[in-house]
Amino acid sequence: MAYLLRKFSDKNAWAEVEDSPLWEQGDCPAQAFVQVFDNRAGVSTWRVNTEEEVERVIAAQAFMRSTIGDFAYCLIDEEILRKDGLTLKNTPVKTPDKEVNSLHVDIVGLTAHQLIRLARRINEEFDPLVMTRLEILEAAAKFFRQHKFDRNFLFSGGNKGRSEEEIAISKNLLVNLWKKAEIDLPSTQN
């Protein structure tokens, strides 16, 4: 059974409104709504079937940010969404992991009611899960070692990649993690 992995962009904000009375009124608190409707293209999700895919998707996404922290997410049963009549569209994206790029799926064409219903389902039906920062770094280090993650994606310029110079002046991300020995990367560039 396939699940769609959906990230909570701000788990603290979601926690704050999890018990909001607005849910019972059929509404959705703003702090939750902006986390579901955060992209005009649709609701960004990742189709995952195995535990390793979950780890790879999360670690790959984590490295697209300038800081790495806990990653909160939920796994949405794809069948439920299809029964709700929602439209799914495969939309490959670029990440350090070429194999997971094609797992990206957008939920598109959502009406306002559908968005709120999806937010309510996320709040009430699908358990929130958290992968800790340490777990993400461990997973990323493993995938870099196994060459599942492309080191050059982070160090070379281009779409969402970072130049050596950007990395060097970055206060965080890979260089800092590297310096602090928080992540083990292959030491030579290809």
Next chain:
Amino acid sequence: MVSSMTAIVAPDVGTGRKIFFPFLVMDLPDPSSADDVVIAGRQRASEPEPVLADTSPGTTTIWAPNRLQRDLDTLVIHDATGFLDTVQLRKHGIRLLAEPIITYTMIAPKAFKISGTTLEEAEEPLEEATATTGSVANEISAPHAEVTELLSLFLENVQTEEIQDRCELIISGIIDSYGTSGIDALQAHLVVQAQLVAPTLEPLFWKFLTALGVRRGDPTDRIAKEILLRHLNSPSAGRRAASASALGAIPDAAVLTALERRAAVEQNRMVQATLNAHIRTLKRHGLPAPKIL
């Protein structure tokens, strides 16, 4: 009643800018005049207490807000006596100017000589007093000035993930640079500002808690841990979630116990998930053996 209006100036060692502390000078009532005492009594009754003030010697007194100076939203005075000595103001009350939300406050300097009272202190030479005041102001103004800029960045921008990430980096930088003074400045400003613009500022408080999870060595780590453990039982679910995440970076038996205790009573699903994740991680990685004394 109002006798003059001017500004106290102090150089800021952190930014190189001059900091202008606007104030309003007022004549104090003369206790020998019954009318003045009545007027003063009425005024004091309508004035709110300082937002955060400790008048014991050597402590920091924080007065807020100060919207007249965009780069100094919150005015911090380490020792009010120094400032008053510097400008040679005796027997005057100082009212800080603030708008649009005003927290009126009267500063009572240690060497406040009111006729009819016995409190008197030896006067420092003016030059010495100025030097002392300047160094104190410089010492404390740098982290506070940076926090003020952080607040401006946060409040004046749309709260995108990028802005929030940037704020987290700035907060971490302040704590990295100033240690416990940085934590004090962040806490003070966030507490004061949260009373004025809550809940707008709450996400920034979560970023502050997150930044406390980075290990920097004692005494910073000790203070950070205390703050995080306190907020682990906060009425705010967001703060509990942020604290749980930050505490997860501290491989400590006391922390693990605190997380497990919280998990046993936690009702919020997101906080529970965060607690479970960190309990799992801490248990898998093991905790350092306790020191044998």
